[in-house]
Amino acid sequence: MLSVAEGVFLFVATSEAVLGVLGNTFIALVNCMDCARNKKLSKIGFILTGLAISRIGVIWIIILQGYVQLFVPHMVTSGNLTEIITFLWVIINHLSVWFATNLNILYFLKIANFSHSLFLWLKRRISSVFIFLLGCLLISWLLSFSQMMKIIKDSKMHQENTSWIHQRKNYFLINQSLSNLGILFFSMVALITCFLLIIFLWRHNRRMQSHVSGFRDLNTEVHMKVMTVLISFMILFIIHAVGIAIEVVCFTLPRNQLLFITGLTATCLYPCCHSIILILGNNQLKQASLKVLQHLKCCETERNLRDT
Template sequence: MATLFELFGFVLLVIETLIGMVGNGFIAIVNCIDGFRSRKLSPADMILSCLSLFRFAFHAVLMQAAIFNLFFMDSFLMPKIKFSSDSSWLFLNTASLWFAAWLSVFILYCVKITNFSHSLFLQMKRRFPGLVPWLLLGTLVYSALATIVATMDITLISECSSYESLLGNNTDSGIKTSDFCKYSIFLYVVPDLFPFMIFLFSSILLLTSLWRHKNLLRNTAKDVSTEAHLNAIKALASFCILYVSSFFVEILNAVLSWMDTVDLWVRIFFFNVIAAYSSGHAIILIFINPRLKQESVRILHQLSRWLHRRTFRWVCP
């Protein structure tokens, strides 16, 4: 029976999931419509569309996992359901981490305010937009391979628990099996470290560039407003906090699950942090992108007018 705290966490998770699915779905739909009209997607729109679509699907898998954990524990322990849920989670989450990292790298290399003059940086800045489709394709392949390895690791971990319970003496084969089980968690953790390091490095460079450019404008031209730079710094810093928090919660959740010491309320809390990251970043992307912001304001205005007409007809038939 779920406790009051767990039910409150689940309700909060439902709200965060709905916000995330609406926000990410909105971004994907707007980009797809614009791409259909212009018959071309820019590199930034490619990354945003892939990121939004995968996050939309990830929210659905996240909600499914929360429902199974909270209300159908017996069903969730069924091997086929657990394998399907874990595989979907791993693939969508790994791909989303990579897409978010590529988005950060794209902004770093292609935004004109970056002022690093290293030859390698300038060469990558020229070539990166053309590499985006291949990077996205490589991300899908890498995520699929990482998911296969990680799901094999999950199977081995469950087998390790059975092996260790049956070990009655310290044979050499038993020691080897135990040692492998001890370090098998790294097969799950290591693949996500690469996009995290890429994202962290590019975000630090971009924040440094923004801060330097803001100070340069303030020192050279006293009457120039730096509000746009401050808003960009705040948005990027907020995204970094959400990304880092979600990443460490993912790792902690994996380690605790591997140790089989995670409680249900802790898992629900982890789900809320992960959902807050995806939902919060979608909102940030909408507000810092003029095209998405304008389209969202237009849709909200039309929705308010429609609700007003419906309310007026209901009050005054």
């Protein structure tokens, strides 16, 4: 039986998951409809669609695993369900972070303008950068699968002793860390490109303000929106990583449902809120969302008129 605090946090996590699924489904549908209308899919459209679909999978896995851990914990160390969830998590979570990294790199190479020779070389070879990251994704999958199979094998060997994780927590945490090396690599690339792009936009805005007194650059407002999206991404992604770390650590500690649900809530925050930020920061998605809201408002007005 959950306490009041645990129930509140679980309700918040579930609400975040529902909003995240709706927001990412909207992003995927808008880009698919745009692709069908124009008979082609742009790079940004492909990345946003892939990111949205993979995040929907991530949200479902996070919530499913959370509910299993809370209400049927014996299935965590036994049963085929845990194996299926584990392998799906490896595939979809890596894919989600890979798409997010590609999105940040695309923004960075398209918007930023550094004079460094390495940056200019990368800017001319965007497609090659994506192919390189695809190769890194395949390698990270292979490494993660081998580590996760080792963890599952150990859990099957100790099915009779459910406290084996607590007894060998350092070994468990090391294996979990090794299985997420690919995630760590992509995360560092995404955060570094975010940080560099924020520096560029901040310097650009300061330069425009100092050279053109009393005049607001036409691109300044756009740059500020991009900075807001990037900073929010960094904050939410760090909270997401902390949430996952809390959930993993909870396996090595005595049963603490409140701490686990807190980690679950933090984990769900990123795929939910960042999808909303992407909708508000993208003109095409924002206009589509406004049209949907206007349509819903008209439907509600017509319903009220019929009722009266």
